[in-house]
Amino acid sequence: MTTRGHAPDGEDIPSLADTSALRQPPATARGARTRAALVAAARVVFERDGYLDSRLTDITAEAACSTGTFYTYFSGKEEIFQAVLEAAQHDMLHPGMPRLDPEDSSPVDVIEASNRAYFEAYKRNAKLMLILDQVAAGDPDFREVRRRRSRAFADRNARAIKDLQDRGLADRDLDPLMAARALSGMVSRMAYYAYALGEDHPLDELVETSTTLWANALKLDRNAR
Amino acid sequence: MTTRGHAPDGEDIPSLADTSALRQPPATARGARTRAALVAAARVVFERDGYLDSRLTDITAEAACSTGTFYTYFSGKEEIFQAVLEAAQHDMLHPGMPRLDPEDSSPVDVIEASNRAYFEAYKRNAKLMLILDQVAAGDPDFREVRRRRSRAFADRNARAIKDLQDRGLADRDLDPLMAARALSGMVSRMAYYAYALGEDHPLDELVETSTTLWANALKLDRNAR
Amino acid sequence: MTTRGHAPDGEDIPSLADTSALRQPPATARGARTRAALVAAARVVFERDGYLDSRLTDITAEAACSTGTFYTYFSGKEEIFQAVLEAAQHDMLHPGMPRLDPEDSSPVDVIEASNRAYFEAYKRNAKLMLILDQVAAGDPDFREVRRRRSRAFADRNARAIKDLQDRGLADRDLDPLMAARALSGMVSRMAYYAYALGEDHPLDELVETSTTLWANALKLDRNAR
Amino acid sequence: MTTRGHAPDGEDIPSLADTSALRQPPATARGARTRAALVAAARVVFERDGYLDSRLTDITAEAACSTGTFYTYFSGKEEIFQAVLEAAQHDMLHPGMPRLDPEDSSPVDVIEASNRAYFEAYKRNAKLMLILDQVAAGDPDFREVRRRRSRAFADRNARAIKDLQDRGLADRDLDPLMAARALSGMVSRMAYYAYALGEDHPLDELVETSTTLWANALKLDRNAR
DNA sequence: GATGAATGAGATTTCATTCAT
DNA sequence: TATGAATGAAATCTCATTCAT
Numbered sequence: 001m002t003t004r005g006h007a008p009d010g011e012d013i014p015s016l017a018d019t020s021a022l023r024q025p026p027a028t029a030r031g032a033r034t035r036a037a038l039v040a041a042a043r044v045v046f047e048r049d050g051y052l053d054s055r056l057t058d059i060t061a062e063a064a065c066s067t068g069t070f071y072t073y074f075s076g077k078e079e080i081f082q083a084v085l086e087a088a089q090h091d092m093l094h095p096g097m098p099r100l101d102p103e104d105s106s107p108v109d110v111i112e113a114s115n116r117a118y119f120e121a122y123k124r125n126a127k128l129m130l131i132l133d134q135v136a137a138g139d140p141d142f143r144e145v146r147r148r149r150s151r152a153f154a155d156r157n158a159r160a161i162k163d164l165q166d167r168g169l170a171d172r173d174l175d176p177l178m179a180a181r182a183l184s185g186m187v188s189r190m191a192y193y194a195y196a197l198g199e200d201h202p203l204d205e206l207v208e209t210s211t212t213l214w215a216n217a218l219k220l221d222r223n224a225r
Numbered sequence: 226m227t228t229r230g231h232a233p234d235g236e237d238i239p240s241l242a243d244t245s246a247l248r249q250p251p252a253t254a255r256g257a258r259t260r261a262a263l264v265a266a267a268r269v270v271f272e273r274d275g276y277l278d279s280r281l282t283d284i285t286a287e288a289a290c291s292t293g294t295f296y297t298y299f300s301g302k303e304e305i306f307q308a309v310l311e312a313a314q315h316d317m318l319h320p321g322m323p324r325l326d327p328e329d330s331s332p333v334d335v336i337e338a339s340n341r342a343y344f345e346a347y348k349r350n351a352k353l354m355l356i357l358d359q360v361a362a363g364d365p366d367f368r369e370v371r372r373r374r375s376r377a378f379a380d381r382n383a384r385a386i387k388d389l390q391d392r393g394l395a396d397r398d399l400d401p402l403m404a405a406r407a408l409s410g411m412v413s414r415m416a417y418y419a420y421a422l423g424e425d426h427p428l429d430e431l432v433e434t435s436t437t438l439w440a441n442a443l444k445l446d447r448n449a450r
Numbered sequence: 451m452t453t454r455g456h457a458p459d460g461e462d463i464p465s466l467a468d469t470s471a472l473r474q475p476p477a478t479a480r481g482a483r484t485r486a487a488l489v490a491a492a493r494v495v496f497e498r499d500g501y502l503d504s505r506l507t508d509i510t511a512e513a514a515c516s517t518g519t520f521y522t523y524f525s526g527k528e529e530i531f532q533a534v535l536e537a538a539q540h541d542m543l544h545p546g547m548p549r550l551d552p553e554d555s556s557p558v559d560v561i562e563a564s565n566r567a568y569f570e571a572y573k574r575n576a577k578l579m580l581i582l583d584q585v586a587a588g589d590p591d592f593r594e595v596r597r598r599r600s601r602a603f604a605d606r607n608a609r610a611i612k613d614l615q616d617r618g619l620a621d622r623d624l625d626p627l628m629a630a631r632a633l634s635g636m637v638s639r640m641a642y643y644a645y646a647l648g649e650d651h652p653l654d655e656l657v658e659t660s661t662t663l664w665a666n667a668l669k670l671d672r673n674a675r
Numbered sequence: 676m677t678t679r680g681h682a683p684d685g686e687d688i689p690s691l692a693d694t695s696a697l698r699q700p701p702a703t704a705r706g707a708r709t710r711a712a713l714v715a716a717a718r719v720v721f722e723r724d725g726y727l728d729s730r731l732t733d734i735t736a737e738a739a740c741s742t743g744t745f746y747t748y749f750s751g752k753e754e755i756f757q758a759v760l761e762a763a764q765h766d767m768l769h770p771g772m773p774r775l776d777p778e779d780s781s782p783v784d785v786i787e788a789s790n791r792a793y794f795e796a797y798k799r800n801a802k803l804m805l806i807l808d809q810v811a812a813g814d815p816d817f818r819e820v821r822r823r824r825s826r827a828f829a830d831r832n833a834r835a836i837k838d839l840q841d842r843g844l845a846d847r848d849l850d851p852l853m854a855a856r857a858l859s860g861m862v863s864r865m866a867y868y869a870y871a872l873g874e875d876h877p878l879d880e881l882v883e884t885s886t887t888l889w890a891n892a893l894k895l896d897r898n899a900r
Numbered sequence: 901g902a903t904g905a906a907t908g909a910g911a912t913t914t915c916a917t918t919c920a921t
Numbered sequence: 922t923a924t925g926a927a928t929g930a931a932a933t934c935t936c937a938t939t940c941a942t
Binding site for chain 1: 922923924925926
């Protein structure tokens with residue numbers, strides 16, 4: 001398991017398909033400003049009204065531009081939603097985890113650090129995560145993207161688990177891939193309860209419980225390196 | 226932990242609030258038949274088209290009645306969706322778990338049996354679960370119901386975990402409530418990947434991995450009673 | 451002018467056309483009771499919801515009978531409205547005016563007494579009067595009935611005015627018919643402001659002002675017989 | 676009593692509340708034209724079909740635009756009806772009364788002139804007045820507006836009557852406010868019979884009778900200034 | 901007589917998208 | 922680039938009336 005961490009539910013942040021289809025960036029500085037204003041406005045509106053209940057006119061009103069202008073930059077709601085996600089994605093994927101001293105860090109320390117980073121990032125983006133759920137539920141294409149990305153993350157974490165098993169540090173009875181998926185899902189679901197549903201458990205408790213469960217589940221030795 | 230099991234994500238099946246607002250049941254047998262036909266038709270249509278893309282007229286067409294008849298029994302799409310869920314709820318909450326011989330069952334056996342029952346029930350209702358996600362994401366009332374029910378289940382499982390801790394069978398470092406929520410979430414997320422996103426892992430692997438992780442996480446002794 | 455009085459806005463109470471079209475009265479006592487319950491319920495509903503916003507089902511619900519039963523007695527909303535008016539009509543046309551001693555009563559006394567009786571009757575039926583306005587405004591047939599009845603009353607009052615003019619007691623410059631209509635209208639409009647619009651002026655002031663204006667307008671001598 | 680006149684039932688022309696709720700006026704000339712076309716079309720349709728029997732699609736058809744366009748300018752039928760009334764209001768409130776030579780005009784002359792102006796304006800707007808009746812009867816908000824405006828006019832006329840009383844020209848036994856309301860109501864009712872119910876009395880007779888009754892009622896001296 | 905479920909035409913309303921200015 | 926009026930297809934919902942029981 002690398003310092004990069006396991007990104008417990010990276011699968012929730014699709015690298016939004018079809019970058020090929022993206023129109024070329026605005027030619028002028030004014031255009032860039034307008035486009036950015038629209039994306040920012042869209043995030044505000046989506047978080048306030050949800051994806052499905054939001055109207056394009058609300059977005060343009062929030063961005064203080066006309067409805068026509070919208071179509072200069074985006075082909076529709078789906079496309080601007082992708083743009084909003086793209087912006088959030090960076091935050092979720094690079095959540096500013098503290099660099100751990102590899103000399104001094106056990107696997108459990110790494111898990112704890114990346115869990116903490118994940119919860120913090122989820123909290124910042126909770127409303128968006130909810131909306132992503134909504135869209136994924138309704139749109140098979142989106143689900144497919146989510147599925148693929150999910151598997152990619154699972155593969156990465158599975159390799160880390162495999163590595164620990166090979167080094168005799170983790171339970172060899174577990175299927176690495178399935179376990180990776182299960183444990184990532186566990187953490188993402190905890191974040192969902194806490195922040196999307198608003199249970200608002202204290203961060204430290206979330207981190208502690210998730211880390212202990214994760215470590216126990218793999219039968220990791222807390223002290224091993 | 227009782228034979229009743231832990232119902233890993235019972236929280237996903239809100240006991241749909243406001244039974245007060247329900248119109249009184251049909252007075253005649255004919256009325257009851259029509260109402261039932263509408264609910265059945267609605268499930269078909271929701272699973273085929275999703276909640277948001279479904280139209281009332283599709284439901285009445287499927288039920289072979291007029292649009293007016295729909296409003297004799299339901300005030301709108303939301304209300305018939307509640308009725309559909311209510312019907313599915315029974316299946317999810319009483320998933321026909323095999324009665325285990327108490328003499329011969331370890332706590333882990335109970336966990337395994339209820340996980341298996343949950344995965345089977347989820348598979349039967351996967352499309353509906355997806356739709357519930359979609360609706361919950363967009364509707365604060367629905368989220369609140371889900372949150373309340375989630376907490377009720379967590380409390381029940383937490384008591385079971387506490388009991389195991391008190392008997393010296395489970396890790397005492399864990400907060401029972403948080404652990405209960407986390408592990409239930411883990412199982413529900415596994416089911417989501419497998420059946421809602423269509424990864425379609427073999428049932429036995431799902432059951433085995435989830436049970437092992439659960440047992441490990443609580444540091445249960447596989448052989449203890 | 452007879453003791454019968456001038457019925458200031460008798461024209462508002464059409465003798466509801468087409469009694470010919472009325473179905474024959476219920477054959478049984480039970481039928482009579484049901485019919486009466488429906489008429490009473492209709493008045494309640496019309497006064498509560500207005501004519502146009504009332505639904506037949508509200509009426510049958512109020513009368514505690516089924517929708518089908520309604521059609522046993524009435525052909526539709528218009529017909530039951532006529533029945534409601536018919537019942538109220540008696541009150542408006544025979545408002546329980548005190549019998550005045552002809553020996554001791556001046557024309558002004560008679561006017562005063564009938565004005566008072568009219569205001570009292572209007573107050574009792576204010577909501578219905580409003581509804582009658584609504585229906586008359588929307589239904590040319592109803593307007594025609596109102597117009598005919600209005601003219602009949604005006605004719606009667608005009609004869610009384612003519613009589614006073616002939617006896618040298620009233621202003622001979624006035625056209626009796628036009629004056630009759632104008633003064634009746636004045637009183638009815640006062641009642642409308644007071645009771646239908648809810649200004650709720652004291653009854654005595656209404657009576658006093660209307661009577662004084664009426665007497666002045668005709669240049670009646672308060673003391674003449 | 677000023678040359679402004681008494682506007683005998685100004686209360687029938689509500690200054691239609693809630694200008695606050697009005698959407699902002701069209702930004703472009705084209706928009707202003709479309710909005711005006713819709714208001715004109717609505718008047719045509721309302722007068723032809725009545726308020727309740729009119730459909731939005733008839734209005735848009737008459738205005739030669741799409742249904743969607745309607746909602747760019749109005750939130751519904753009620754709002755466009757207010758706009759129609761607002762347009763008619765100007766006509767009713769400033770009915771183009773001839774400027775009288777103050778030197779040469781008695782109070783009765785002023786009354787006569789304003790009565791005549793009122794009858795003429797009512798005739799032009801008779802259908803609309805009928806519709807206003809219908810709406811006011813069914814809508815408490817509309818009634819309240821009518822009541823308030825009615826009182827404002829009554830106050831104005833009451834001051835004029837008080838003035839005449841103070842100058843010794845009018846009957847001091849009358850309550851000015853009540854008399855003002857009664858006499859205004861009388862004139863409005865005459866106009867209603869004549870034009871809304873279609874009795875179609877000659878204008879000169881209406882004016883003469885109303886003015887004589889009004890003058891008599893106040894015991895005005897026809898020759899005083 | 902009484903019941904109440906079933907009907908279905910028709911009205912209102914929404915909003916993504918286009919396009920002339 | 923930017924504007925915002927115009928579009929119109931589609932969906933929801935109502936309720937008087939019928940008729941089999």
